[in-house]
Amino acid sequence: MRRRTLLSSVASIGALSVAGCIDDAGPGNGDPATDDPTTTPGEGTDDGTDTDDGDDDTEFGPDEREEVERFAIGDREAVAFPDNNNPVPVHVWNDAESEREFGLTASTGARGRDLGTVAVAGDAYVTVLFNVPAEYTLTVTGDGRTLHEHALDHTDFDCNSGFHSVSVHEDWSVDTGGISTMIACSGPENRSGGIGVSEGECTDRDASEATVDYYDDSVGAEGVFVTPNPCYELDLADTSYDEETDTFRAVVEATDATGTDEACQECLGQVDYTLDFGFANDLPGHVVLVHRRDGEETEVARATWNADVNLGDGDEVGTFL
Incomplete structure (x- = not known):
C-alpha cells in the first residue's frame, strides 16, 4: 500500500x-x-x-x-x-x-x-x-x-x-x-506473468540484450540470452517490487539442459524469449530486467514509465476557473 x-x-x-x-x-x-x-x-x-x-x-x-x-x-x-x-x-x-x-x-x-x-x-x-x-x-x-x-x-x-x-x-x-x-x-500489484522461450540455436552474437515496453495495464519484454551452447533452458526465476524505489524487477535464469548421456553442438548459443506481466491498481515507475547464469546476475534492460510523455507544443491552455 x-x-x-x-x-x-x-x-x-x-x-x-x-x-x-x-x-x-x-x-x-x-x-x-x-x-x-x-x-x-x-x-x-x-x-x-x-x-x-x-x-x-x-x-x-x-x-x-x-x-x-x-x-x-x-x-x-x-x-x-x-x-x-x-x-x-x-x-x-x-x-x-x-x-x-x-x-x-x-x-x-x-x-x-x-x-x-x-x-x-x-x-x-x-x-x-x-x-x-x-x-x-x-x-x-x-x-x-x-x-x-x-x-x-x-x-x-x-x-x-x-x-x-x-x-x-x-x-x-x-x-x-x-x-x-x-x-x-494501492500500489502496483503483479497479477500475472509468464515467459515464452524459443529453442536454442548457434549464434555469432557476443552479448545478451533485451528491451522492455509499457502497455495499458501490463509490461512486456523481448530478449536474447547468449549461452555457452544452444542447449540451455530459460525460466522466469524471480519477480519483485520495491515500493521505495517504485521498481519492478524480473530475473530470467539460464540453466544447462544437456544430459550426461547427450552431446550438445559446440557453438555459442542464443535463446530468444518474451515476457509479459499484467498489473492491477497501477504500473511500476521503473522496470529492471536481469539475466542470471551460474549464480551471476547481469542487468540487461531498464525502462521508465512514460519516459516518452508528450509535453505539448508550448501553447497556453487557458485560465483555470
Whole structure:
C-alpha cells in the first residue's frame, strides 16, 4: 500500500513552509486527514526570531489568490489507472507586492517544453498541471537566473488530491510546499506473468540484450540470452517490487539442459524469449530486467514509465476557473 504523507517540502532557497491537509478531497478520494497547517523555519530568509501575529501571509493557498495562467502537461486520456494517478498541479506564487515575470520550462529526461515568460501580478500565481505520471523537472527562472528546479516522479501521482507550491518571495528567495489528502493508495500489484522461450540455436552474437515496453495495464519484454551452447533452458526465476524505489524487477535464469548421456553442438548459443506481466491498481515507475547464469546476475534492460510523455507544443491552455 502507498500511503501519502504530508508533502515534505524541500526548500531550495530560504525558509521551508509545509501546509497541512486540504479540507475537501476529490471525488472518490475519501476523507482527508485533519492535521493542522504548520510552518517550519528554514535557512536564508529567517532571522532566527519566530513571531506570530495571528495572520501568516506567507502561507500559500490557491483559493485565496488569483491564478493568472494555467498550462497543462500531457493528456489525461493517455493515463493508465487514472483513479490511482490523479494530476499534480504545481503553483508558482509571486509572493511580492508588484508584478514580476517568471520563465517556466517543463522537462523530462533530455526533452523540454518552454512555457515562455509569464507576467504574474503581486500575490497571484501561475499553475503548471502535470496530467501524466512521469519524471519531470519544472524550472522557474526570474531576476536573470534560475530560481528553482522542482522535481516530480511517479510516486507523486496517486489517488490523493492536493498541490505543490513554489513560493518566490520579495527578495527572490524560494520556498517549496504543498498539501495533500492522506489516503492509503494501492500500489502496483503483479497479477500475472509468464515467459515464452524459443529453442536454442548457434549464434555469432557476443552479448545478451533485451528491451522492455509499457502497455495499458501490463509490461512486456523481448530478449536474447547468449549461452555457452544452444542447449540451455530459460525460466522466469524471480519477480519483485520495491515500493521505495517504485521498481519492478524480473530475473530470467539460464540453466544447462544437456544430459550426461547427450552431446550438445559446440557453438555459442542464443535463446530468444518474451515476457509479459499484467498489473492491477497501477504500473511500476521503473522496470529492471536481469539475466542470471551460474549464480551471476547481469542487468540487461531498464525502462521508465512514460519516459516518452508528450509535453505539448508550448501553447497556453487557458485560465483555470
